[in-house]
Amino acid sequence: MKKLAINGGTPVRNAKIHYGRQHIDDADIQAVVETLKSDLITQGPKTAEFEKALCEFTSAKHAVVLANGTAALHLACLSAGIGVGDEVITTPITFAASANCVLYCGGRPVFADINPHTYNISPQSIRDKITAKTKAIIAVDFAGQAVELHEITNICKEHNLILIEDAAHSIGTKYNGVPVGNIADMTTFSFHPVKTITGGEGGAITTNDDDLFKTLSLLRTHGITRDIELMKNVSDGPWYYEQLDLGYNYRITDFQSALLISQLQKLPAFAKRRKEIVALYNEAFSEIPEIILQKNIQESDTTAHLYIIQLDLEKLTAGRKEIFDALCAENAVPNVHYIPVYYHPYYQKLGYQRGLCPNAETLYERVLSLPLYYSLTDDDVMDVIAAVRKVIDYFRSQEMHKYK
Numbered sequence: 001m002k003k004l005a006i007n008g009g010t011p012v013r014n015a016k017i018h019y020g021r022q023h024i025d026d027a028d029i030q031a032v033v034e035t036l037k038s039d040l041i042t043q044g045p046k047t048a049e050f051e052k053a054l055c056e057f058t059s060a061k062h063a064v065v066l067a068n069g070t071a072a073l074h075l076a077c078l079s080a081g082i083g084v085g086d087e088v089i090t091t092p093i094t095f096a097a098s099a100n101c102v103l104y105c106g107g108r109p110v111f112a113d114i115n116p117h118t119y120n121i122s123p124q125s126i127r128d129k130i131t132a133k134t135k136a137i138i139a140v141d142f143a144g145q146a147v148e149l150h151e152i153t154n155i156c157k158e159h160n161l162i163l164i165e166d167a168a169h170s171i172g173t174k175y176n177g178v179p180v181g182n183i184a185d186m187t188t189f190s191f192h193p194v195k196t197i198t199g200g201e202g203g204a205i206t207t208n209d210d211d212l213f214k215t216l217s218l219l220r221t222h223g224i225t226r227d228i229e230l231m232k233n234v235s236d237g238p239w240y241y242e243q244l245d246l247g248y249n250y251r252i253t254d255f256q257s258a259l260l261i262s263q264l265q266k267l268p269a270f271a272k273r274r275k276e277i278v279a280l281y282n283e284a285f286s287e288i289p290e291i292i293l294q295k296n297i298q299e300s301d302t303t304a305h306l307y308i309i310q311l312d313l314e315k316l317t318a319g320r321k322e323i324f325d326a327l328c329a330e331n332a333v334p335n336v337h338y339i340p341v342y343y344h345p346y347y348q349k350l351g352y353q354r355g356l357c358p359n360a361e362t363l364y365e366r367v368l369s370l371p372l373y374y375s376l377t378d379d380d381v382m383d384v385i386a387a388v389r390k391v392i393d394y395f396r397s398q399e400m401h402k403y404k
C-alpha cells in the first residue's frame with residue numbers, strides 16, 4: 001500500500017487543486033476595462049443589460065441585479081412580507097445567508113430536514129414543520145441540483161406560502177426542462193467567484209410577478225423612486241425624487257455587470273465542462289464501495305456547483321477529518337458543505353438545538369466537496385480521483401479488504 005503524503009509519502013500531485021475557482025478570460029477583462037473607461041461605472045446601462053440577458057437566459061419576466069446573493073435573499077424576504085412573528089421554512093444544509101435573511105426581517109427560520117439521498121430539503125419534512133405562522137419557504141438547490149419543485153410548489157399552493165428558491169448554486173440547471181429562475185415566486189442567485197458565473201461579487205432575483213418586481217426594484221435603491229407614476233406628491237422639478245419605503249443600497253457596479261454579461265455568454269460552455277467532470281467523477285467513484293454518490297432526481301438537469309461525496313464511515317478506519325487532511329496532503333484540497341446552520345453559536349444562542357434535523361446532521365459528519373470548476377483539465381480530474389482512491393484504499397477497513 002502506498003504511503004500517504006500525510007505520513008511522509010509522495011503526494012499524488014505537486015500543485016494544489018482547490019475545490020472551486022473562477023474562470024476569467026480576456027473578453028471578460030476587456031468588458032470590465034471598457035466599462036471602467038466609460039462615463040458611468042455605477043447606475044449606467046450595464047446592469048439593465050445584464051438583467052435583460054438574465055431574463056432571456058432564465059425565461060423569467062423580470063430580473064433585479066444586486067450587490068450579492070445575501071442582499072437578494074434579504075430583499076426577497078422583505079418583499080414576501082416577512083416580519084416579526086412569521087416563520088420561514090428552510091434547510092440546515094446551506095450557507096448561513098439562506099436563514100439569516102429571515103432573521104434580518106424579524107422572522108424565525110424553521111429548519112426542515114433533508115432527503116438523505118439528494119441532500120435537498122425534504123417535502124415531507126416541510127409539511128411536518130408548517131404551522132399557522134408559516135409564511136414562506138426558502139428552498140436551496142444544494143450543489144446545483146433543483147429541489148423537488150413540483151411537490152414544493154404544491155405545498156405552497158395548499159398553504160398559501162411564498163416560494164423563494166435559493167439558486168445560489170444552480171444557475172444553468174433546468175427542472176423538467178424549465179430553467180431555474182422561472183418557477184418559484186422569486187429565485188435568488190449569487191455570483192461569488194466559486195459559483196458557476198461571477199461578477200467578483202453579485203446577486204440577482206428573478207420573478208414573473210409585476211408587483212414583486214416593483215417592490216424589489218424600489219428596495220434595491222433606498223426605497224427611492226424617480227418615477228412620476230409612483231410618486232405621492234407633485235414633482236418639484238427635474239431633481240426631484242421621493243423615498244417611498246425604507247430600502248437599502250444593494251446596487252451592483254456597472255463594471256461588475258459588464259463582467260457578468262460576458263460570463264453569462266460562457267455559461268453553456270461552463271455548464272458543459274462541469275457536467276463532463278461530474279460524469280468522470282461519478283464513473284470512478286461508483287466503483288468505490290466506501291463512497292456514496294449524491295442522488296440526482298430525474299427532473300433536474302443539473303449544472304453542478306459542487307461535487308459532493310459521502311463517506312460510508314462504517315467501512316473505513318478513519319473519520320472525515322483524517323480523510324480531509326489526507327486529501328489536502330495529496331494536494332487535492334476538498335471542502336465541507338455545510339455545517340448545519342443551527343450548529344453555529346449564534347443560532348444556538350437563539351435557542352436552536354442539535355438533534356433538530358437528523359439526516360442533515362448525519363450528512364455533515366460524512367460529507368466532502370471535491371474540486372469542481374471549469375478550468376480543471378482531465379489530468380487534474382484524474383489526479384483528484386487518484387488521490388481519493390489512494391486515501392480510501394489506505395483507510396479501508398479489514399472487513400472491506402476481504403471483499404476486495
Ligand SMILES: Cc1ncc(COP(=O)(O)O)c(C=O)c1O
Pocket residue numbers: 068069070071094095097098140166168169189190191192202203
Ligand atoms: C446557498 C447559498 N445561498 C446564499 C449565498 C449568499 O451569496 P453571496 O455570497 O453572494 O452573498 C451563498 C453563498 O455562498 C450560498 O451558497
